[in-house]
Amino acid sequence: xxxxxxxxxxxxxxxxxxxxxxxxxxxxxxxxxxxxxxxxxxxxxxxxxxxxxxxxxxxxxxxxxxxxxxxxxxxxxxxxxxxxxxxxxxxxxxxxxxxxxxxxxxxxxxxxxxxxxxxxxxxxxxxxxxxxxxxxxxxxxxxxxxxxxxxxxxxxxxxxxxxxxxxxxxxxxxxxxxxxxxxxxxxxxxxxxxxxxxxxxxxxxxxxxxxxxxxxxxxxxxxxxxxxxxxxxxxxxxxxxxxxxxxxxxxxxxxxxxxxxxxxxxxxxxxxxxxxxxxxxxxxxxxxxxxxxxxxxxxxxxxxxxxxxxxxxxxxxxxxxxxxxxxxxxxxxxxxxxxxxxxxxxxxxxxxxxxxxxxxxxxxxxxxxxxxxx
Amino acid sequence: xxxxxxxxxxxxxxxxxxxxxxxxxxxxxxxxxxxxxxxxxxxxxxxxxxxxxxxxxxxxxxxxxxxxxxxxxxxxxxxxxxxxxxxxxxxxxxxxxxxxxxxxxxxxxxxxxxxxxxxxxxxxxxxxxxxxxxxxxxxxxxxxxxxxxxxxxxxxxxxxxxxxxxxxxxxxxxxxxxxxxxxxxxxxxxxxxxxxxxxxxxxxxxxxxxxxxxxxxxxxxxxxxxxxxxxxxxxxxxxxxxxxxxxxxxxxxxxxxxxxxxxxxxxxxxxxxxxxxxxxxxxxxxxxxxxxxxxxxxxxxxxxxxxxxxxxxxxxxxxxxxxxxxxxxxxxxxxxxxxxxxxxxxxxxxxxxxxxxxxxxxxxxxxxxxxxxx
DNA sequence: CTGAAAGCGCTTACAG
DNA sequence: CTGAAAGCGCTTACAG
Numbered sequence: 001x002x003x004x005x006x007x008x009x010x011x012x013x014x015x016x017x018x019x020x021x022x023x024x025x026x027x028x029x030x031x032x033x034x035x036x037x038x039x040x041x042x043x044x045x046x047x048x049x050x051x052x053x054x055x056x057x058x059x060x061x062x063x064x065x066x067x068x069x070x071x072x073x074x075x076x077x078x079x080x081x082x083x084x085x086x087x088x089x090x091x092x093x094x095x096x097x098x099x100x101x102x103x104x105x106x107x108x109x110x111x112x113x114x115x116x117x118x119x120x121x122x123x124x125x126x127x128x129x130x131x132x133x134x135x136x137x138x139x140x141x142x143x144x145x146x147x148x149x150x151x152x153x154x155x156x157x158x159x160x161x162x163x164x165x166x167x168x169x170x171x172x173x174x175x176x177x178x179x180x181x182x183x184x185x186x187x188x189x190x191x192x193x194x195x196x197x198x199x200x201x202x203x204x205x206x207x208x209x210x211x212x213x214x215x216x217x218x219x220x221x222x223x224x225x226x227x228x229x230x231x232x233x234x235x236x237x238x239x240x241x242x243x244x245x246x247x248x249x250x251x252x253x254x255x256x257x258x259x260x261x262x263x264x265x266x267x268x269x270x271x272x273x274x275x276x277x278x279x280x281x282x283x284x285x286x287x288x289x290x291x292x293x294x295x296x297x298x299x300x301x302x303x304x305x306x307x308x309x310x311x312x313x314x315x316x317x318x319x320x321x322x323x324x325x326x327x328x329x330x331x332x333x334x335x336x337x338x339x340x341x342x343x344x345x346x347x348x349x350x351x352x353x354x355x356x357x358x359x360x361x362x363x364x365x366x367x368x369x370x371x372x373x374x
Numbered sequence: 375x376x377x378x379x380x381x382x383x384x385x386x387x388x389x390x391x392x393x394x395x396x397x398x399x400x401x402x403x404x405x406x407x408x409x410x411x412x413x414x415x416x417x418x419x420x421x422x423x424x425x426x427x428x429x430x431x432x433x434x435x436x437x438x439x440x441x442x443x444x445x446x447x448x449x450x451x452x453x454x455x456x457x458x459x460x461x462x463x464x465x466x467x468x469x470x471x472x473x474x475x476x477x478x479x480x481x482x483x484x485x486x487x488x489x490x491x492x493x494x495x496x497x498x499x500x501x502x503x504x505x506x507x508x509x510x511x512x513x514x515x516x517x518x519x520x521x522x523x524x525x526x527x528x529x530x531x532x533x534x535x536x537x538x539x540x541x542x543x544x545x546x547x548x549x550x551x552x553x554x555x556x557x558x559x560x561x562x563x564x565x566x567x568x569x570x571x572x573x574x575x576x577x578x579x580x581x582x583x584x585x586x587x588x589x590x591x592x593x594x595x596x597x598x599x600x601x602x603x604x605x606x607x608x609x610x611x612x613x614x615x616x617x618x619x620x621x622x623x624x625x626x627x628x629x630x631x632x633x634x635x636x637x638x639x640x641x642x643x644x645x646x647x648x649x650x651x652x653x654x655x656x657x658x659x660x661x662x663x664x665x666x667x668x669x670x671x672x673x674x675x676x677x678x679x680x681x682x683x684x685x686x687x688x689x690x691x692x693x694x695x696x697x698x699x700x701x702x703x704x705x706x707x708x709x710x711x712x713x714x715x716x717x718x719x720x721x722x723x724x725x726x727x728x729x730x731x732x733x734x735x736x737x738x739x740x741x742x743x744x745x746x747x748x
Numbered sequence: 749c750t751g752a753a754a755g756c757g758c759t760t761a762c763a764g
Numbered sequence: 765c766t767g768a769a770a771g772c773g774c775t776t777a778c779a780g
Contacts, residue, residue: 014756016758018758027766028759057504059505060758061441062437063446063757064437064757064759065758066436067774068757068759068760069758070759083472083682085471086467086474090461093467094461100486100488101457104489110485114475132437262665390773400751401750401751404750405774407775416749419750435772438773438775441774
């Protein structure tokens with residue numbers, strides 16, 4: 001009788017604020033104010049109303065709320081990439097996990113859509129906005145002069161850009177400081193005595209790849225060491241070829257940095273098959289940390305960007321942006337458009353440290369999360 | 375003027391079916407019928423209405439539709455696990471990608487929530503149902519005598535269970551045939567001449583683990599070879615210990631099968647550090663295929679379950695279930711409760727094949743997807 | 749095949 | 765601080 005009758009077959013027996021109002025001897029409007037914690041009802045009646053709502057197991061109707069103009073408690077994200085990347089690129093799974101974690105806690109849900117092109121993506125934003133399907137969106141895979149930025153600025157849909165700095169227009173963003181990450185890697189290798197570094201670069205369409213390109217060249221120049229950037233484009237095949245080409249040079253590099261964990265492993269295999277030992281003959285490092293880099297033998301030195309933390313920060317920031325855009329209707333404060341940087345950390349492992357074992361096998365703590373132990 | 379005025383600041387300028395009706399000289403009800411492809415309007419007026427809707431860039435309001443009783447075009451999934459699994463367990467990322475792929479195409483969205491306990495999960499289902507937030511749910515991580523099954527049967531919320539066979543009550547399910555997968559692995563190793571097999575088993579709370587336990591013992595008995603099952607519980611630490619214990623036996627196994635890709639790598643490291651060569655001294659295989667197993671040296675023989683395909687099938691089936699539950703109100707046909715099995719395939723790699731190289735490095739085609747080339 | 753009406757459950761001004 | 769009303773945008777019977 002307790003639950004089964006109540007939540008049974010849903011034959012129109014829905015409990016509404018009208019039911020609560022009747023029982024409490026007030027109007028539905030008063031119930032609305034009470035359950036939303038808004039001023040307009042006395043503390044005593046609010047408590048009475050809340051008690052009745054709980055007793056009746058009332059659940060608000062998101063549809064009715066949305067129709068009446070309240071937030072829909074949903075944020076959107078669209079991926080203009082093959083669905084496979086979610087499973088293949090370790091970054092995305094973890095990033096989504098981080099997003100979900102903070103969104104779920106705040107009763108928001110994440111709406112995802114996979115499309116073919118950037119135009120489709122912009123179109124999706126337009127439709128989501130027109131339908132009031134989402135309160136805001138997170139934009140990933142930022143490119144240089146990204147068409148999505150002006151489109152979103154135009155729409156006025158609250159948005160958070162993942163990537164930067166720069167190229168996110170007037171929209172707020174969070175980004176990992178790729179220039180800093182690059183310096184961490186280059187400095188580490190330089191300290192070990194390397195004087196000829198190579199970088200196997202991913203798809204140059206993405207902004208963060210370009211930022212790495214620039215920082216890599218600059219930092220090496222500052223330190224007076226040779227820098228070779230080898231473009232590998234998408235995927236692991238390109239990384240294999242790029243690595244082979246690097247090693248075929250008259251003056252082969254003594255250390256190679258790869259733009260992703262998948263590329264690193266592909267490159268490492270090429271090195272091993274060619275008889276080069278890691279790290280004795282060639283040191284290897286990755287811009288992306290994951291289970292792949294951690295479990296490889298030898299374990300790979302990597303930038304522990306902690307994609308899950310990245311997701312958490314992005315969600316938190318987006319929620320603030322949404323909040324701000326709501327209150328902006330009242331007070332005319334400036335839109336929230338701050339940029340937030342996430343500090344990268346370097347996780348040193350055996351792939352760059354001759355004869356070095358894992359730091360301290362602290363029962364999978366730090367090395368399991370990709371975060372440094374400090 | 376084309377888009378910016380139209381989709382501008384959303385100051386109540388929303389285009390509604392009333393606008394279309396006015397322009398077309400019909401009632402809003404007629405517009406509703408027309409845009410939903412329902413009978414009740416002539417083909418001529420339907421076309422006229424559609425043209426006006428397109429011209430006005432009308433977008434339906436999901437909130438209004440939902441409030442009026444139409445489907446909300448959303449399916450839910452809740453994870454009673456730490457958020458990390460999405461990034462850590464390769465299965466989940468790929469599974470979600472598969473779900474998204476078919477849902478997006480059908481204009482459905484996926485609502486995910488991460489909770490602490492199974493009770494929270496059931497509670498979430500109740501609330502989603504009460505709020506009409508989802509049209510149906512997908513249930514993952516099936517256990518023996520799973521409390522979610524009776525709860526969902528009770529609710530009457532369309533649901534699809536991922537896992538089985540059995541233990542999914544009257545609910546429809548899709549599952550990978552773990553008994554079959556087990557036979558593929560055991561038979562493969564037996565053919566190679568192994569006569570003492572071990573299985574390092576994952577968390578026995580999950581049904582598929584129990585099904586593997588049983589099938590492993592049975593198949594080995596049928597073939598007259600020794601079977602050792604070593605429980606490792608959650609995570610990689612357990613797998614390391616289990617592997618070490620197996621190798622310390624007086625009669626150590628000559629082949630070990632692990633329940634996940636992560637466990638396999640952990641076990642493989644223990645073997646290597648102990649000086650056992652793979653596959654010469656010990657053959658190794660995994661129930662789970664992923665980038666980890668493919669890129670490991672030597673590459674690991676695995677069940678290519680293709681988590682992404684699993685996700686696609688699950689989404690497709692759930693959509694059918696939802697469809698059926700809707701039409702059931704009219705005709706009283708039996709609820710759709712069919713179980714669908716996905717055939718596992720064995721991907722043989724060097725970890726079980728002495729001296730064997732990768733089949734044919736066909737430019738990352740088959741080995742890149744985890745599907746066999748046949 | 750079409751028109752006029754009620755209703756879905758809530759929120760938000762607007763009077764008292 | 766409270767009450768009565770209008771409205772959000774659609775769908776669904778129910779008459780013509």
